[in-house]
Amino acid sequence: MGNLRDFFSPVKHVMIKEVTEMKRMKIAAFLIVAPILQAIVFGFVAVTDIKNVPTMICDEDNSALSRALxxxxxxxxxxxVVLVTHDPQTIEKQLGSNRARVCLRIPPDFGENIRKGKRAPVQVIGDGTDSNSAVQTMSRVQLVVAAFSGEVFEKKLAAMKSVVGQLPSITMQERVWYNPELKSANVMVPGVIGLILAIVTMVIMSLSIVREKESGNIEQMVVTPITPAQIIAGKIIPYIVIGLIDICVVVVTCGIIFKTPFEGSFLLLLTLSLFMILxxxxxxxYISTISATQQQAMFSAIFFLMPNILLSGFLFPIKNxxxxxxxxxxxxxxxYYMVIIRGIFLKGLGFMELLPQTFALFVYGAVVFAMAIKAFRKTVS
Amino acid sequence: METSVKAEKLQKRFDKFTAVDSISFEVEKGEIYGFLGANGAGKTTTIRMLCGLLEPTSGDAIVAGYSIKKQPEEVKKRLGYMSQKFSLYPILTVEENISFYGGIYGLTDEEIKKRLPEVCEAVGLNGLEKRLAGDMPGGLKQRIALACAIAHGPEIVFLDEPTAGVDPLLRRRFWEIIDSLAFSGVTVFVTTHYMDEVENCHRIAIMHSGRIISEGTIPELKKAAFVNHLLEVETDSPVRAFELLSEAKDSIGETSVHGAMLHVVPKDPATAAAVDRMLSAAGIAHTRPEQVEPTMEDVFVRLVKREEGKI
Amino acid sequence: MTSTDKGTRNFKRIKPVFIKEVLHIVRDTRSLAIALLAPVVLLVLYAYAVTFDIKRIDLGVVDYDDTAMSRELTAKFTANGYFELHRASMNSMEACVEALRINKIKMIIVIPPGMSSDVKSSKTVQIQAIGDGSDTNTVSIGLGYANATIAQFSRSLLLAQVRSRGINPKSMPVIEPVPRVWYNPDLKSINFIVPGLSAIIMMLISALLTSLTVVREREQNTFEQLVSTPLKPLELMIGKLVTYIVLCLVDVAIIVAVSIVWFKVPFRGSVLTLTVFTVLFLFCALGLGMIISSSVKSQQMAVIGTAMGTLLPSILLSGFVFPIDSMPAIIRGISYVVPARYFITALRTIFLKADADIASLWVEALYLFVFGMFFLIASARRFRKDLE
Structure with missing residues (x-):
C-alpha cells in the first residue's frame, strides 16, 4: 500500500503541473469546446445522402407525357430543378459552368413512342466531376424514370385488365433497424468521437511531451528519482480524463441536437474507450520520442491520423x-473502435459481442504502449 | 570531516572517444567544489555520471554515501541538479515550479508546504511566490531554478554552468546564496568557465581532455602553476611588445597578452630588468615591470599549456 | 530615392529571412520529407479508399418459401454483384438477426412462405427487406438495389403471365434511361479527389506551417532579436510567406504530376489558370495561418487553432468529399466564407472541363481575391501590432 502511495505521489505533481499549464494556456476549454463543435459540424455535414442536386431538364418533346415526367x-x-428548357444547346453551358449537375434530356419523339408502345429512351447526362455524387444522382434519376415507366406500364396493363384478368405482383416492404430514418448524423456522431479521441489523446499529447523536450524540462526531471513510468503516468492521466469528458459531452450535446439514440451501456462505452485512448x-x-520539435511531432501525428480517418470505416466503407x-x-x-462505438450507440451491443474488437485494441494497446515506454525510457536516458 | 563525494578512477568512453579518463577526487561536506575547464573538457560528463544520469564505463563514485553504479536511485534522492539549459515552466508561478520539483522528488504535501518558505528565503525570492516564472528577469530565473534544485533539501547540489548569461551584479548575489547554502552544510559542486567566479570555490579541479590536471585551493593551484610571481607591464602597443618579447622566450620566459597588459613568467630575478631594457631599446612606451599575483586565468592557461607541452 | 532603389533595398532585407526560413525547412529533414511525401501518400490512399460506390453488400436471405421460384429470386440478388450472400446455410431468422447485430451482414431479405403459390394464383406477395441503419450509406443504396431487383423480378413474372394469356408483351411501352457521363465518363473518383486534395494539402502545409513559424520564434525568443534589427514587420512577413509559397507550389506540382502521370487524371485547362488560382488560394491560406499565428501563444494552440479554423472547414465545408448542395441551409451559408470551396470548384473545372468553361470561373476568382486580400491585410496589421 505504501508502495502505491510512493508511486503516485510524484505522479500527482506531474498531473497538477499539467493541468495548471492547460488551464493557464486556456487549452482545457478548447479541448472540451472544440470536440462539441466538431461533432455538430460532422453531424450536419457528413451526410452521405445526396440532396438538392441542381438539376436541369431539357424537354424537346413538350408533350403531356414528357411534362408528366x-x-x-x-x-x-x-x-x-434549376432550369426547364427545350433547347439542347444550353445543356453544355449549364453543366460546364457548374450551374447544373445533372440533366434529363427527353427526345422529341418521346410521347409518340410511348403511345405506340415502343421503347422510349431518355438521356440522363451527369457531370462526372464529382464522381461519387454523380453515381448516386444518376441512379436516383434512373429510379425516378423507372418508376414513371412502371406507372405508364401499369396504366396500359390496367387498360388491358379486362382482357387478361388478375395479375401477380411482388412488392418490397422496407424496414430499417437501429436507425429507422437512416439519419447520417446517427452514424457520424459516434464516429466523430473516435476522431476527437485521436486528436486529443494522440496529437495534443505528443506535442505536450515534445514541448518539454524542447525546453529541456525532461532532462531536469530525469535527475530526480521520478521514473519514466511515473512521468508518463502523470502526463497521460489528465488526457485520459479529458478524453472521457469529451465522450460524455459529445453524447449529451448530440443527443439533444440530433436526437442521436444511445442504446447500449454508457459504462461499457467508457470502459472500452479507455482501450482506444490507451x-x-x-x-x-511514441511520436514524441521520435520527434525533436513540435513541428515534427505534429506532422508525424497528422500523417498517422489521416489513414486512421480514411481506412477506419469512419467515412468510407471498408468493404468497397x-x-x-x-x-x-x-x-x-x-x-475496431468504430465497430465498438457504433455498435454500442445504435445497436446496444454488449461486451461479449464486442469481444473480438476489444481484444484487438487490447493487444494493440499493450504492444504500442510497451514500445512507447521503451522508446521513452531510451530518449530520456 | 565527512566525505560527500568520492570518485575513484571514474572513466567514461563513447565509442573510441574517452570523455572522462579515470579521474579520482574527494569532496567534503559543505565544500564548494569547482570544476574548471574549457568546453568539451569532460566537466558535464563527469557531473552527469555523478548524478546517476550516465553509467561510468569503469570506476565508481560514492555520492552521499551511495555508489552511483549500484544505487543510482538512492543517489538521485539525495542530490539536486541544475542543468546548463535548466528551464522553468513559464506559465507556472514561482511557487508552483518549486512545488512541482519538490513533488517529483517525492516530498509529501506537508513537506512541500513546510519547505516552500525556507527555500524562497534561502534564494531570496520572498514576495515573488505568486508571480509567473515566465515574467521574471534572467537573474531571478536562475535563482528560481536553484530553488527547484534544492526544493527537496538535498545533501549535494550539482550546478552545471549556473551563471551563464546572467549579469555580474546578479551573479555576485547568486554566489552569496551558494555560499550560505554551503555554510548550512550542503555540498556544492559547480562547473564553470568564468575564471573570476572560480575564486568563490573552496577547492578547484582543473579539467583538460578528460583528466584532472591539477587540484587544490586557489593558493595551491597558483603554487603549482608558478614558481615565482608574475611580471606585469602596461604598454601602448601590446602586439609589437608581445612579438618582441616572444622572440626572446628562451632568455626571459613566456609572455601573454591581457588587453594593454603583458604578463611575463620570469625565468630568474633578472628578467624584470631585461624586459624593461628590451622594450626601451625598441622605443615602446611602457610602465616599469612589476611583480603581480597571478590571476586564475593565468593559472589556467599556464597549467593547460604545460599539460599540452608534455604531450 | 527612386522606387526601384527602395525596392532593391527591401528585397535585400527580405532575402536573409527567406534563406533562414528555407534552411529551417531543409534542415528538418523529416518535416520536409513529410511535407513532400504526404501529398503522394494521401493521394494514393484517397484514390483507393474514397468511394461511395457500394458493391458486394453482405446479405442474409431467410427463405421460408424454399421453392424453385424463391431460389431464383435469391439468385437474382447475387447475380449483378451488388450483394454477396453470406453463408447460404444461415437460413433461420434468428441467425440472420444475430448476424445483422454483429455486423456480419448488412441486410436481410425475408421471402414469405407460399410465395410461389401466391404468384401462381396472381396474388400480391410482399417481400421484406431489413437493413442495418447503423450503416446509412450502404443500406440506403442496398435498399434501392433490392427494390430494383424485386421490381425487375416482378415485371418478368408479370410479362410471363401476360404472354401466357396471349398478349404480345413487345407492345408494352418501356421508358429506358440512357445514362451518359460527361467530363469524367468512367466516374473515376480519383478525378474528383485530386483537386480537393490539392486544396487540403495546401491548407495543411501553408496554414499550419505559417501558423507555427511565428509562434515558434516567439517561444524561442528569436523574435525580439529580429525586431531589434531594421527589418520591417512587413519584410519579415514577406520573407516567411515566400518560403511557404514556394513549398506549396512544389507540392501542388507533385500532386498534379502524380495524378496526371500515375492516375491518368485528365488535365484540360491551362497551367496558367491553375497557377493563378493556386496563388490566389495560397494568399488566403497563408493569411489565415499568419492571423492564427499572431493570436496564439504556444505551438500547441497554433496547431489546435489551425486544425479547427482552417483544416476542418476546408475538409468538411468545401465540397471536398461531402457535396455542399446536400447540406442544411445554415451550413451551406457558412460554406460561402470557406475559401477552399471556391478553390476546389475552380480546380475541378480546370482539370476536367473544357477551356471555354474556365471563363465562368471569374466569380470564384473574385471571391478568392477578396478573401486573400482581406486575410493578408488583416494579418499584416495584426503582425505589426504584435511587434510593437
Missing amino acids: TDKFFNMDHFR VNLGIGI MPEILQWLTYIIPMR
Whole structure:
C-alpha cells in the first residue's frame, strides 16, 4: 500500500503541473469546446445522402407525357430543378459552368413512342466531376424514370385488365433497424468521437511531451528519482480524463441536437474507450520520442491520423476498398473502435459481442504502449 | 570531516572517444567544489555520471554515501541538479515550479508546504511566490531554478554552468546564496568557465581532455602553476611588445597578452630588468615591470599549456 | 530615392529571412520529407479508399418459401454483384438477426412462405427487406438495389403471365434511361479527389506551417532579436510567406504530376489558370495561418487553432468529399466564407472541363481575391501590432 502511495505521489505533481499549464494556456476549454463543435459540424455535414442536386431538364418533346415526367422531379428532396428548357444547346453551358449537375434530356419523339408502345429512351447526362455524387444522382434519376415507366406500364396493363384478368405482383416492404430514418448524423456522431479521441489523446499529447523536450524540462526531471513510468503516468492521466469528458459531452450535446439514440451501456462505452485512448496515447508518446520539435511531432501525428480517418470505416466503407487496402485496415486501431462505438450507440451491443474488437485494441494497446515506454525510457536516458 | 563525494578512477568512453579518463577526487561536506575547464573538457560528463544520469564505463563514485553504479536511485534522492539549459515552466508561478520539483522528488504535501518558505528565503525570492516564472528577469530565473534544485533539501547540489548569461551584479548575489547554502552544510559542486567566479570555490579541479590536471585551493593551484610571481607591464602597443618579447622566450620566459597588459613568467630575478631594457631599446612606451599575483586565468592557461607541452 | 532603389533595398532585407526560413525547412529533414511525401501518400490512399460506390453488400436471405421460384429470386440478388450472400446455410431468422447485430451482414431479405403459390394464383406477395441503419450509406443504396431487383423480378413474372394469356408483351411501352457521363465518363473518383486534395494539402502545409513559424520564434525568443534589427514587420512577413509559397507550389506540382502521370487524371485547362488560382488560394491560406499565428501563444494552440479554423472547414465545408448542395441551409451559408470551396470548384473545372468553361470561373476568382486580400491585410496589421 505504501508502495502505491510512493508511486503516485510524484505522479500527482506531474498531473497538477499539467493541468495548471492547460488551464493557464486556456487549452482545457478548447479541448472540451472544440470536440462539441466538431461533432455538430460532422453531424450536419457528413451526410452521405445526396440532396438538392441542381438539376436541369431539357424537354424537346413538350408533350403531356414528357411534362408528366418532368413534374416528377419537382418537390423531391434529391433534386432542385434549376432550369426547364427545350433547347439542347444550353445543356453544355449549364453543366460546364457548374450551374447544373445533372440533366434529363427527353427526345422529341418521346410521347409518340410511348403511345405506340415502343421503347422510349431518355438521356440522363451527369457531370462526372464529382464522381461519387454523380453515381448516386444518376441512379436516383434512373429510379425516378423507372418508376414513371412502371406507372405508364401499369396504366396500359390496367387498360388491358379486362382482357387478361388478375395479375401477380411482388412488392418490397422496407424496414430499417437501429436507425429507422437512416439519419447520417446517427452514424457520424459516434464516429466523430473516435476522431476527437485521436486528436486529443494522440496529437495534443505528443506535442505536450515534445514541448518539454524542447525546453529541456525532461532532462531536469530525469535527475530526480521520478521514473519514466511515473512521468508518463502523470502526463497521460489528465488526457485520459479529458478524453472521457469529451465522450460524455459529445453524447449529451448530440443527443439533444440530433436526437442521436444511445442504446447500449454508457459504462461499457467508457470502459472500452479507455482501450482506444490507451492505444492513442501509446502512439502519441511514441511520436514524441521520435520527434525533436513540435513541428515534427505534429506532422508525424497528422500523417498517422489521416489513414486512421480514411481506412477506419469512419467515412468510407471498408468493404468497397481494394483488397490490399482492406488488409491494411487491420492495423488501423480506429477500425475496431468504430465497430465498438457504433455498435454500442445504435445497436446496444454488449461486451461479449464486442469481444473480438476489444481484444484487438487490447493487444494493440499493450504492444504500442510497451514500445512507447521503451522508446521513452531510451530518449530520456 | 565527512566525505560527500568520492570518485575513484571514474572513466567514461563513447565509442573510441574517452570523455572522462579515470579521474579520482574527494569532496567534503559543505565544500564548494569547482570544476574548471574549457568546453568539451569532460566537466558535464563527469557531473552527469555523478548524478546517476550516465553509467561510468569503469570506476565508481560514492555520492552521499551511495555508489552511483549500484544505487543510482538512492543517489538521485539525495542530490539536486541544475542543468546548463535548466528551464522553468513559464506559465507556472514561482511557487508552483518549486512545488512541482519538490513533488517529483517525492516530498509529501506537508513537506512541500513546510519547505516552500525556507527555500524562497534561502534564494531570496520572498514576495515573488505568486508571480509567473515566465515574467521574471534572467537573474531571478536562475535563482528560481536553484530553488527547484534544492526544493527537496538535498545533501549535494550539482550546478552545471549556473551563471551563464546572467549579469555580474546578479551573479555576485547568486554566489552569496551558494555560499550560505554551503555554510548550512550542503555540498556544492559547480562547473564553470568564468575564471573570476572560480575564486568563490573552496577547492578547484582543473579539467583538460578528460583528466584532472591539477587540484587544490586557489593558493595551491597558483603554487603549482608558478614558481615565482608574475611580471606585469602596461604598454601602448601590446602586439609589437608581445612579438618582441616572444622572440626572446628562451632568455626571459613566456609572455601573454591581457588587453594593454603583458604578463611575463620570469625565468630568474633578472628578467624584470631585461624586459624593461628590451622594450626601451625598441622605443615602446611602457610602465616599469612589476611583480603581480597571478590571476586564475593565468593559472589556467599556464597549467593547460604545460599539460599540452608534455604531450 | 527612386522606387526601384527602395525596392532593391527591401528585397535585400527580405532575402536573409527567406534563406533562414528555407534552411529551417531543409534542415528538418523529416518535416520536409513529410511535407513532400504526404501529398503522394494521401493521394494514393484517397484514390483507393474514397468511394461511395457500394458493391458486394453482405446479405442474409431467410427463405421460408424454399421453392424453385424463391431460389431464383435469391439468385437474382447475387447475380449483378451488388450483394454477396453470406453463408447460404444461415437460413433461420434468428441467425440472420444475430448476424445483422454483429455486423456480419448488412441486410436481410425475408421471402414469405407460399410465395410461389401466391404468384401462381396472381396474388400480391410482399417481400421484406431489413437493413442495418447503423450503416446509412450502404443500406440506403442496398435498399434501392433490392427494390430494383424485386421490381425487375416482378415485371418478368408479370410479362410471363401476360404472354401466357396471349398478349404480345413487345407492345408494352418501356421508358429506358440512357445514362451518359460527361467530363469524367468512367466516374473515376480519383478525378474528383485530386483537386480537393490539392486544396487540403495546401491548407495543411501553408496554414499550419505559417501558423507555427511565428509562434515558434516567439517561444524561442528569436523574435525580439529580429525586431531589434531594421527589418520591417512587413519584410519579415514577406520573407516567411515566400518560403511557404514556394513549398506549396512544389507540392501542388507533385500532386498534379502524380495524378496526371500515375492516375491518368485528365488535365484540360491551362497551367496558367491553375497557377493563378493556386496563388490566389495560397494568399488566403497563408493569411489565415499568419492571423492564427499572431493570436496564439504556444505551438500547441497554433496547431489546435489551425486544425479547427482552417483544416476542418476546408475538409468538411468545401465540397471536398461531402457535396455542399446536400447540406442544411445554415451550413451551406457558412460554406460561402470557406475559401477552399471556391478553390476546389475552380480546380475541378480546370482539370476536367473544357477551356471555354474556365471563363465562368471569374466569380470564384473574385471571391478568392477578396478573401486573400482581406486575410493578408488583416494579418499584416495584426503582425505589426504584435511587434510593437
